[in-house]
């Protein structure tokens with residue numbers, strides 16, 4: 001019998017049955033009073049969980065649309081923007097900003113490391129930046145940016161808005177907008193929320209909303225905060241058709257998050273990540289990200305000598321686990337393993353065990369049980 005495939009890529013992540021059920025419901029009119037209530041609840045929950053007095057937006061689209069929405073509402077052509085890049089998705093933000101005709105400076109780090117906060121502080125003291133963007137967890141490197149520290153620095157600059165890409169972090173890494181100085185948080189449904197791909201989620205704090213107002217009419221239409229604010233406040237109004245079933249799915253995901261307790265969820269992610277990373281190291285792999293800046297949502301795992309990427313991932317898929325390949329210069333040199341969202345111990349043990357069986361089939365005969373032992377011990381702590 002063929003193994004069932006566990007999707008352990010860094011998004012989309014496994015979708016819990018109760019969330020799937022929401023996607024399978026019969027679609028209702030978007031003006032249906034029950035749906036209007038549901039969307040309002042989703043918006044309120046997002047503001048409450050991520051702690052902002054500002055606004056929350058949920059629109060059909062992916063994380064990249066959310067990136068565009070995040071920046072388009074807080075700057076205008078010719079403004080100075082500082083992009084902090086810890087990898088592929090930081091570079092993507094730089095490209096988006098360049099296409100918008102912004103005056104972009106990029107601070108990037110070697111893959112696996114972070115840009116020191118002092119460097120960001122120095123840059124901010126040299127020029128008037130209207131916005132700073134940072135990727136909370138860059139999925140290409142598995143590096144987690146010190147967003148709270150960056151927020152403290154940016155807060156000192158009244159004219160500078162901090163935009164955080166939380167696509168691979170939100171609902172797994174703490175993100176409290178107003179306390180942490182995050183003015184815009186952009187994210188997507190398919191990673192730590194554990195919903196299928198299809199929703200772009202954006203939260204904007206008071207400073208970002210003030211900025212939006214000051215810009216007047218912006219060029220963008222679908223992603224204009226001002227077009228959506230009336231709808232998010234009163235979903236019985238129409239601007240663009242809401243993704244009814246996806247919004248129900250997100251509502252269920254938020255229910256699961258509230259049920260677990262968001263702080264508990266953050267703690268669980270730390271525990272899971274450290275256990276998975278210790279297990280992978282026990283099997284002889286190395287993790288790309290420096291220890292102090294490792295994400296809790298995924299691990300970017302460097303192959304040991306003698307293991308070839310395409311063959312490893314093919315055999316691993318036969319053993320029942322799908323992981324993602326490396327990006328950029330790390331294509332062929334590493335795999336990316338997601339461990340975020342609504343996954344339980346079964347997923348973790350099965351994943352490490354499948355990795356052991358794969359290595360065994362590829363000639364590493366001394367690995368069986370080693371990773372699972374470390375994983376189980378770490379999880380039991």
Ligand SMILES: Cc1ncc(COP(=O)(O)O)c(C=O)c1O
Nearest residue numbers: 062063064089137139167168188
């Ligand atoms: C950190 C980060 N930002 C942005 C994106 C883009 O999101 P999407 O692929 O949903 O457009 C991704 C996708 O993996 C990501 O990991």
